[in-house]
Amino acid sequence: MTNLVRECDTFCRYLAGADAPENVRAKYREAHDLGVVAIEPANTRFDRALVGFARLGTFATRLADVHARFFANGGLLRRKLVLLLALLETHADTVGRVDAPTVAGPVGFVVETALRMFVFVLLALLGLFVFVPVRLVCALGGSR
Amino acid sequence: MSAGPSAGAPARASDVTIVGSGASAVHFAQSALERGLSVTMLDVGRPRPAPVRPDDSFAELKARLADPWRYFLGPRFESVLFPGNKGEYYGFPPHKEYIFEGVAGYAVESHGFEPLASFARGGLAEAWTGGSFPFNDDELEDFPFRYDELGPFYDLVTRRIGIVGAADDLARFMPVHAHLDAPLELDRHSALLLERYGRVRERMNADGAFFGRSRAAVLREDRDGRKACDYLGRCLWSCPRDSLYTPAQTLERLLGQPGFTYLDGRFVTHFRFEGSRVRALEFVELATGKREELDVARLVLAAGTLPTSKIVLDSLWRGRGERVRLTGLMDNRQTLVPFANLKLLGASWDPDTYQYHQLAFGLANSVAKEYVHGLVTTLKTALIHPIALSAPLDLATATWLAKNVHGALGIVNVNLHDTRRAESYLELAVGSDASGDARTKLVARYEPAPSESADRKRALARVKRALWQLGCFVPPGMAHVRPMGASVHYSGTLPMSRERKPLTVDRDCRSHDFSNLWLADGATFPFLPAKNLTFTLMANAARIAAKLAV
Numbered sequence: 001m002t003n004l005v006r007e008c009d010t011f012c013r014y015l016a017g018a019d020a021p022e023n024v025r026a027k028y029r030e031a032h033d034l035g036v037v038a039i040e041p042a043n044t045r046f047d048r049a050l051v052g053f054a055r056l057g058t059f060a061t062r063l064a065d066v067h068a069r070f071f072a073n074g075g076l077l078r079r080k081l082v083l084l085l086a087l088l089e090t091h092a093d094t095v096g097r098v099d100a101p102t103v104a105g106p107v108g109f110v111v112e113t114a115l116r117m118f119v120f121v122l123l124a125l126l127g128l129f130v131f132v133p134v135r136l137v138c139a140l141g142g143s144r
Numbered sequence: 145m146s147a148g149p150s151a152g153a154p155a156r157a158s159d160v161t162i163v164g165s166g167a168s169a170v171h172f173a174q175s176a177l178e179r180g181l182s183v184t185m186l187d188v189g190r191p192r193p194a195p196v197r198p199d200d201s202f203a204e205l206k207a208r209l210a211d212p213w214r215y216f217l218g219p220r221f222e223s224v225l226f227p228g229n230k231g232e233y234y235g236f237p238p239h240k241e242y243i244f245e246g247v248a249g250y251a252v253e254s255h256g257f258e259p260l261a262s263f264a265r266g267g268l269a270e271a272w273t274g275g276s277f278p279f280n281d282d283e284l285e286d287f288p289f290r291y292d293e294l295g296p297f298y299d300l301v302t303r304r305i306g307i308v309g310a311a312d313d314l315a316r317f318m319p320v321h322a323h324l325d326a327p328l329e330l331d332r333h334s335a336l337l338l339e340r341y342g343r344v345r346e347r348m349n350a351d352g353a354f355f356g357r358s359r360a361a362v363l364r365e366d367r368d369g370r371k372a373c374d375y376l377g378r379c380l381w382s383c384p385r386d387s388l389y390t391p392a393q394t395l396e397r398l399l400g401q402p403g404f405t406y407l408d409g410r411f412v413t414h415f416r417f418e419g420s421r422v423r424a425l426e427f428v429e430l431a432t433g434k435r436e437e438l439d440v441a442r443l444v445l446a447a448g449t450l451p452t453s454k455i456v457l458d459s460l461w462r463g464r465g466e467r468v469r470l471t472g473l474m475d476n477r478q479t480l481v482p483f484a485n486l487k488l489l490g491a492s493w494d495p496d497t498y499q500y501h502q503l504a505f506g507l508a509n510s511v512a513k514e515y516v517h518g519l520v521t522t523l524k525t526a527l528i529h530p531i532a533l534s535a536p537l538d539l540a541t542a543t544w545l546a547k548n549v550h551g552a553l554g555i556v557n558v559n560l561h562d563t564r565r566a567e568s569y570l571e572l573a574v575g576s577d578a579s580g581d582a583r584t585k586l587v588a589r590y591e592p593a594p595s596e597s598a599d600r601k602r603a604l605a606r607v608k609r610a611l612w613q614l615g616c617f618v619p620p621g622m623a624h625v626r627p628m629g630a631s632v633h634y635s636g637t638l639p640m641s642r643e644r645k646p647l648t649v650d651r652d653c654r655s656h657d658f659s660n661l662w663l664a665d666g667a668t669f670p671f672l673p674a675k676n677l678t679f680t681l682m683a684n685a686a687r688i689a690a691k692l693a694v
Contacts, residue, residue, distance in 0.1 A: 014540055027213050036221045065538040074228025081539045085529045086224040090216040092207035099528055101548045103490040109548055110489075116541050123538070 067127035166267025189408030266392030309359030472564030
């Protein structure tokens with residue numbers, strides 16, 4: 001199993017709760033081969049560090065993504081995740097995981113949203129502790 | 145004489161030579177042919193790709209296509225909207241890209257304006273969402289004629305293309321013309337909004353907000369080879385049944401008519417004239433790159449405001465060495481306002497429904513012609529990743545949120561009117577290529593009206609208030625002000641004028657500069673109401689064609 005497939009599976013578990021099917025893995029690889037997620041002029045050291053951290057597992061992916069949303073939104077990690085979400089929502093086998101309601105009515109929605117927002121804020125704070133030093137180290141080592 | 149695509153030019157000039165095949169061009173041509181005139185149409189004419197699995201619904205496509213990603217996202221994933229890209233909440237799917245594919249000889253340098261041009265068969269209106277909103281007398285105040293002159297041509301075009309709509313509260317802004325078909329079936333969300341409006345109507349009306357059925361060029365019943373809307377849910381992805389009207393359908397029918405010659409693969413650069421008469425058109429044969437000429441008796445420019453203006457500018461520069469400025473460029477400022485219906489949070493949604501705007505807003509203004517127009521689209525088959533990535537959350541939380549509010553989501557496209565101003569204009573820049581030949585480029589500069597920002601904020605506040613009364617919530621910070629040029633309602637650069645002035649046309653869109661030149665597109669509009677202008681372009685083209693001497 002290549003690093004890219006492992007990455008695809010990890011990110012897929014993070015977004016959709018299950019490993020990626022083989023056809024999604026193949027498309028994910030194809031998009032990378034075409035340079036779709038590449039950033040011009042090049043990925044920064046911090047971008048690569050975030051992706052490397054995110055590959056560790058779904059919790060790491062979430063932590064890195066929460067941080068990236070505010071501090072590296074157009075970066076490599078977010079681009080990979082958005083690509084994967086687009087792949088998942090455009091095939092019948094996977095669309096149900098990312099585009100079908102899971103809560104029961106407005107009340108359930110409000111309760112679960114509140115919980116998720118609480119977790120989000122905690123992760124955003126934790127992300128600062130984890131990634132600000134990483135960012136500093138990357139900056140001291142050169143921007144690329 | 146009848147000729148198919150790519151046929152040679154007729155031996156002698158037709159009665160009428162038309163440049164372009166968009167909404168104005170095809171209805172001008174149809175009316176001219178009906179009057180017994182012969183017509184030659186020159187066009188680049190990129191054809192639409194054949195529809196993919198035309199009987200499958202949106203959901204079935206995802207299951208049955210061997211490579212659904214290619215269909216929905218493009219062969220190079222070009223329809224994936226990435227964070228940081230200047231994307232919209234919904235964009236053009238891959239197989240609509242042919243509509244905006246450029247031509248080597250057409251270049252635009254723009255400032256404060258992001259122009260689109262089309263060289264597709266059927267022009268820009270191939271991407272039309274069908275909104276068919278007649279101008280009323282208030283909006284025609286600056287035009288040299290009244291609604292009673294234009295009205296019969298709204299009727300005529302409605303008979304030709306099929307328009308659905310209702311005589312409801314929006315009739316105060318949109319005259320009710322003949323031949324309107326009953327509206328399509330509402331999706332659950334739209335039905336809920338309309339039902340709620342029934343209960344809060346008086347309160348909303350007191351605030352100047354009116355709500356009702358949108359009007360759209362879509363068929364309820366089979367007609368002229370087109371099939372009735374079957375609710376496949378594929379509107380955003382190009383209607384495979386031709387239920388939704390596009391000008392290419394009219395062109396297809398014209399191809400079989402006596403007296404019509406269609407010359408595609410030709411890019412018109414300018415016309416040659418002597419004194420005040422146009423003598424010939426110059427164009428490039430795209431297949432060979434050769435420059436050719438075609439004699440004309442009566443020339444009709446209907447290529448769209450920007451290409452038509454460039455042809456006029458180029459012609460004046462090449463013929464007289466004049467570099468003129470066409471002032472008064474207009475476009476509708478649009479703001480996309482996403483909203484969620486509180487009753488539908490966590491609700492499922494049905495993709496097998498009509499996808500474009502089924503409802504519309506009208507916000508009255510103290511100056512009647514400056515009313516604000518809003519199109520309400522309940523998002524069912526739009527992709528969710530552009531929505532998820534714009535939320536200020538990690539993608540998993542945003543995706544969870546998006547899938548649980550998907551059934552409750554909608555978007556209002558808020559349109560503002562525009563006026564002709566000297567600061568917004570088109571002109572020509574002249575340079576030369578490697579071989580020393582002159583090359584021209586269109587320069588577009590747009591300056592919003594000083595009051596636009598305040599007008600927009602006021603309109604958005606009213607839209608949000610109206611949505612709240614309809615039980616909907618607008619997430620803060622999510623309204624997206626589209627760049628000027630995005631609405632593609634370009635107009636105003638060679639306007640109709642009651643006075644005989646250079647670079648204007650008369651009430652019948654005949655040039656004041658050249659006696660055998662007519663302009664049949666949006667360039668002639670002296671005012672741009674907040675409404676989509678396509679229906680009026682067609683009606684006006686039919687109106688002026690009806691006045692041509694036989």
